Amino acid sequence: xxxxxxxxxxxxxxxxxxxxxxxxxxxPLATLYQAVGIYDDVTVTDAPRWDLDVRCxxxxxxxxxxxxxxxxxxxxxxxxxxxxxxxRAAAIRIEKQIPVAAGLAGGSADAAATLLxxxxxxxxETSDEDLLALAARLGSxxxxxxxxxxxxxxxxxxxxxxVEDNGTWWWVAVESDIGLSTPAVYAxxxxxxxxxxxxxVPEPLLAALRSGDADAxxxxxxxxxxxxxxxxxxxxREVLDAGVAAGALTxxxxxxxxxxxxxxxxxxxxxxxxxxLTEAGHERVQATTGPVAGAHExxx
Ligand code: C5P
Numbered sequence: 001x002x003x004x005x006x007x008x009x010x011x012x013x014x015x016x017x018x019x020x021x022x023x024x025x026x027x028p029l030a031t032l033y034q035a036v037g038i039y040d041d042v043t044v045t046d047a048p049r050w051d052l053d054v055r056c057x058x059x060x061x062x063x064x065x066x067x068x069x070x071x072x073x074x075x076x077x078x079x080x081x082x083x084x085x086x087x088r089a090a091a092i093r094i095e096k097q098i099p100v101a102a103g104l105a106g107g108s109a110d111a112a113a114t115l116l117x118x119x120x121x122x123x124x125e126t127s128d129e130d131l132l133a134l135a136a137r138l139g140s141x142x143x144x145x146x147x148x149x150x151x152x153x154x155x156x157x158x159x160x161x162x163v164e165d166n167g168t169w170w171w172v173a174v175e176s177d178i179g180l181s182t183p184a185v186y187a188x189x190x191x192x193x194x195x196x197x198x199x200x201v202p203e204p205l206l207a208a209l210r211s212g213d214a215d216a217x218x219x220x221x222x223x224x225x226x227x228x229x230x231x232x233x234x235x236x237r238e239v240l241d242a243g244v245a246a247g248a249l250t251x252x253x254x255x256x257x258x259x260x261x262x263x264x265x266x267x268x269x270x271x272x273x274x275x276x277l278t279e280a281g282h283e284r285v286q287a288t289t290g291p292v293a294g295a296h297e298x299x300x
Pocket of ligand 1: 023025026027028029037070138139155156182183186
């Protein structure tokens with residue numbers, strides 16, 4: 001199929017500070033996003049009506065991906081045409097490497113990639129400011145998927161600001177074969193009376209990113225959604241323990257889970273931790289790095 005392809009990365013949260021639920025049902029966040037090298041590719045072509053084709057990597061269960069016009073990628077396309085007052089439609093093909101309902105913002109990556117791809121295909125020349133505003137309406141993590149790198153996220157996550165990051169961080173990600181619903185994890189946090197009254201991105205975390213020191217980063221990461229996610233999925237505790245037993249510097253839940261992340265010192269260390277986890281019987285284990293770029297065209 002000819003067309004224009006945009007690649008968008010998965011995100012992880014090196015810190016996820018969650019405040020008390022707001023009146024609109026969202027939670028105020030103080031988070032540190034990092035884009036990592038697990039990608040979805042979105043290819044768009046002109047079409048008489050909106051159409052969606054989702055192809056998943058063999059390790060991914062795609063049964064939960066909304067099909068047709070419920071998919072956030074189609075909503076992104078429609079929103080862009082409404083913004084410009086144009087009557088156009090596209091066929092959208094998503095090639096998924098980012099697992100679904102994994103805490104890696106795969107749907108947000110698809111939405112961001114679709115916005116950018118259609119803007120380029122139709123030469124709409126949407127300003128960065130407008131693209132970010134449309135992205136924010138589509139989902140809390142969509143603006144970051146456009147921006148990439150390492151960035152703080154405030155508001156409900158949609159207010160994104162790049163930060164200095166001089167590291168090449170190596171992560172081992174252990175995906176789960178069952179997804180976890182983000183709203184369910186937030187609801188569990190509320191049920192337990194959780195929520196930090198004044199969440200902030202910790203200064204030692206920002207300093208660790210500037211320094212590139214993996215031990216300093218390991219000491220500074222944290223996730224307020226870990227406790228509620230583990231309440232819903234106690235089996236993840238075993239995965240987190242296994243990664244540390246395999247020699248990782250620290251283990252961390254990605255976003256609302258269930259993907260578990262393990263920080264490693266360098267590439268060789270990551271390959272070793274991945275091998276040990278695989279030998280211990282864990283599946284869907286991969287080594288990846290961050291930060292990587294935000295959504296970008298890869299057509300050729
Ligand atoms: O913005 P997004 O569509 O990704 O959010 C999905 C769900 O996650 C929301 O409906 C809400 O239940 C929860 N959420 C939240 N606070 C945030 C972000 C998401 O409660 N800051």
